[in-house]
Amino acid sequence: MKILIIDDNQSITDMLQKYLRIKGFEVSTVNNGRNGLAAIQKQKFDSVLLDLSMPDFSGIDLIETLEKDGQLGNQRIILFTASSISNEIINSLLKKEGIHSCLRKPVNLSEIIQTLSLV
Amino acid sequence: MTDVNGNLKNYTQELQKLERMKEEFLSIVKHEFSTPLVIISGYCEILTELLPKDNLTKDQLDSIKGIAKGIADLDKVTTKILDLYALQTKIIRFNKQQINIREFMIKFSTFYSSIMDSKDAKLINSVNEDYFITYDPHRLWQVLDFLVENALSFIPEKSGIVEIGLKYTDEQIIFFVKDNGSGIPYNETGKLFQIFFQIDSSKQRKHFGLGLGLPICKEIIEQLGGRIWIKSKEGIGTTAYFSIPK
Numbered sequence: 584m585k586i587l588i589i590d591d592n593q594s595i596t597d598m599l600q601k602y603l604r605i606k607g608f609e610v611s612t613v614n615n616g617r618n619g620l621a622a623i624q625k626q627k628f629d630s631v632l633l634d635l636s637m638p639d640f641s642g643i644d645l646i647e648t649l650e651k652d653g654q655l656g657n658q659r660i661i662l663f664t665a666s667s668i669s670n671e672i673i674n675s676l677l678k679k680e681g682i683h684s685c686l687r688k689p690v691n692l693s694e695i696i697q698t699l700s701l702v
Numbered sequence: 703m704t705d706v707n708g709n710l711k712n713y714t715q716e717l718q719k720l721e722r723m724k725e726e727f728l729s730i731v732k733h734e735f736s737t738p739l740v741i742i743s744g745y746c747e748i749l750t751e752l753l754p755k756d757n758l759t760k761d762q763l764d765s766i767k768g769i770a771k772g773i774a775d776l777d778k779v780t781t782k783i784l785d786l787y788a789l790q791t792k793i794i795r796f797n798k799q800q801i802n803i804r805e806f807m808i809k810f811s812t813f814y815s816s817i818m819d820s821k822d823a824k825l826i827n828s829v830n831e832d833y834f835i836t837y838d839p840h841r842l843w844q845v846l847d848f849l850v851e852n853a854l855s856f857i858p859e860k861s862g863i864v865e866i867g868l869k870y871t872d873e874q875i876i877f878f879v880k881d882n883g884s885g886i887p888y889n890e891t892g893k894l895f896q897i898f899f900q901i902d903s904s905k906q907r908k909h910f911g912l913g914l915g916l917p918i919c920k921e922i923i924e925q926l927g928g929r930i931w932i933k934s935k936e937g938i939g940t941t942a943y944f945s946i947p948k
Contacts, residue, residue, distance in 0.1 A: 592737060594737075594738070594741045595737065595740070595741060598740075598741050598744040598745060598748075599744070601745075601748055602744055602747070602748055602752070605748060605752045605753070606752070665729060665732075665733040688733065688736070688737070688740070690740070692744055692747055
């Protein structure tokens with residue numbers, strides 16, 4: 584299973600990459616929204632773990648761009664978000680095609696595996 | 703009059719802005735505290751659970767497990783401090799849902815069964831009937847968790863008993879968490895809800911901590927329209943009660 588992790592915190596992406604690779608996933612990581620968008624446009628991932636709160640080009644900007652370009656429905660995005668994002672925003676994003684589920688940070692590692700197994 | 707209304711409106715908007723800033727600040731602090739903890743505990747899990755066991759000696763493995771335990775404790779303390787701050791500044795949003803108390807209590811006592819076994823203690827769940835309430839399940843769990851954790855600090859070794867049950871009145875439901883612990887002097891029970899208060903700070907003290915559990919319970923219960931109180935007899939045990947409006 585090919586996974587892309589988009590999160591501006593490199594310590595988080597390094598740890599998750601190591602963890603998920605040991606668990607047998609093929610993992611790529613990027614540390615900003617624009618590189619995330621480029622990676623998604625370049626190749627198909629089975630699942631994308633997307634941090635919503637990133638500076639400059641956030642996860643929400645990325646979702647809006649994919650939606651505008653008609654590419655959102657082809658994705659399986661798991662939102663990966665801090666508690667500062669309101670439930671209203673999360674719920675409206677979850678209604679969009681291509682948005683699979685939401686994991687609230689700080690997330691438990693087994694919860695990530697469980698969610699990925701449902702994608 | 704128009705000026706007064708205008709000033710009042712500005713003042714209200716300013717207050718709302720401050721509330722939002724407080725909320726945002728708290729969530730940033732929470733995020734900044736918890737992210738490094740998640741990273742450390744993640745690496746501990748990789749080392750202890752995922753890599754081949756023969757790569758590490760027993761001492762190394764025990765040391766990593768010690769780090770993971772310390773991190774879990776630090777995470778718990780951080781959550782308590784931030785929760786209390788959020789509750790006292792009234793920036794916690796409650797998420798009320800319909801809860802079947804009997805099913806909820808089965809989950810709760812199942813979660814606690816291994817903890818009770820490790821302490822040779824018994825948790826009696828006296829909630830046997832289906833009963834529905836509208837409450838925040840996460841906060842209800844948190845309150846019961848604090849009360850049971852507290853009871854565990856005072857029960858006797860090998861023969862400790864903690865019982866959770868319910869009483870109904872016309873207007874409210876009353877939960878109780880009863881233990882057969884050492885009990886609390888009568889004049890101390892009211893002080894238990896004060897922040898940082900710990901019974902017996904010296905020789906008999908078995909439980910170290912910040913003493914934030916009961917003040918957090920009080921804030922949660924009162925903000926959800928109930929009340930919490932404690933009855934205790936030294937040498938016999940303690941019962942914590944809390945009410946939930948119907």
